[in-house]
Amino acid sequence: MYCNWGWVETARSIFENSRERDVVSWSSMIAGYSQNESPARALSLFREMEVDGVQPNSVTFVSAIDACAGVGALRRGTQLHERVRCLGLDKDVPVATALVNLYGKCGRLEEAEAVFLGMKKKNLLTWTSIAMAYAQNGHGSRSLKLLHGMELQGMKPDGIVFVAILVSCNYAGQMSKGLYYYKLMTQDFGIAPAVEHCGCMVDILGRAGKLEAAEQLINTMKFESSLAWMMLLTACKAHNDTARAARAAEKIFQLEPKNATPYVLLSSVFCAAGSWEAAEETRRRMDGRGVQRLLGRSSIEIGDRVHEFVAASDVLPHHLVGEIFAALEKLGREMQGAGYVPDATAVRLRDVEEGGKENAVPYHSEMLALGLGIVSTPAGTPLRITKNLRMCSDCHIATKFVSKLVHRRISVRDGRRHHHFENGVCSCGDYW
Ligand SMILES: [Zn+2]
């Protein structure tokens, strides 16, 4: 109950004080961490449980696999996969679904697909997980084939599957297909558009520069959706429409007064337009209203440990911190030699886009994770990083350079999508 309310610490103290702990109490606590944005703690508790000699069951495995998906711990996740296979739990629908989700989130489509195809029974969440895996990894067309697969199996696609389909169209930049499926969903399947569909359509239209149509769509919706306005605001940022951006931001300020994102986005729209005054004013309004800044958080799995970096920390809790900084500085010099010019706007945006204490650490969390990956793995090893927020433009440019300089494949799953960097190029085509 306390975990469901988000009171994880209270739950933990009850858990700590209970005289006897069985697999149910351990599983509840692990699930509590996993569902309350503390996947790293869920994983360490899972380990403690095993040290305590309690055998996990399928429910525990689902939470642990979800936690691996949350921090991008592919290696840990693969080990859990092996264990559930040995225990014969890998045919359990929730367990297999969690595995599909894990592999999808870690950018391993082949594995996700293999688990999916090996399942005799599937539920709606399974279909959604594979569809999202395709969508987020840029294989929209496969996601569309799924729709037909579901129909063949006599399952009626629900609204969530259409979210995945629209996300696919969106990431592939296919506006007309998106409009087609939106119509199919609302007219042929009679599914009323929910907030997610609306948000997705606004994103599709916004990406194509149809800002007017996107704004009209939001205004015709029967509900107020801050998500849809957020998508519009993001699109306004890409297309430098400051007036519309300000309108969208005002809506979100009303709907979600404590959300920092619209302030951050609006002030970066002003920055990009060169209106530094307006950008500053927006930041002051944010602080004046007591809105908490966003905390960037990135993780990287090395060996069987997950390392996490938080943007705002003054002191990095890592024993390799000296080496990480030295490596990043060396790369910085090599990047400049290779033609990287720190763009003044991008650098100012870097400070605007992600909060944290001023000058705490000169790098965003994903760069620190990248630095750790470089200094602690053999040359050429691919690196996988997971980040909670959207990558900023500056880190995105820098990571492209780094992938070329160190000859490594680097994938970053940020708050929006997967980026696969290789030889100086990113799979997102610089739109995210
Ligand atoms: Zn950044």
Ligand SMILES: [Zn+2]
């Ligand atoms: Zn990218």
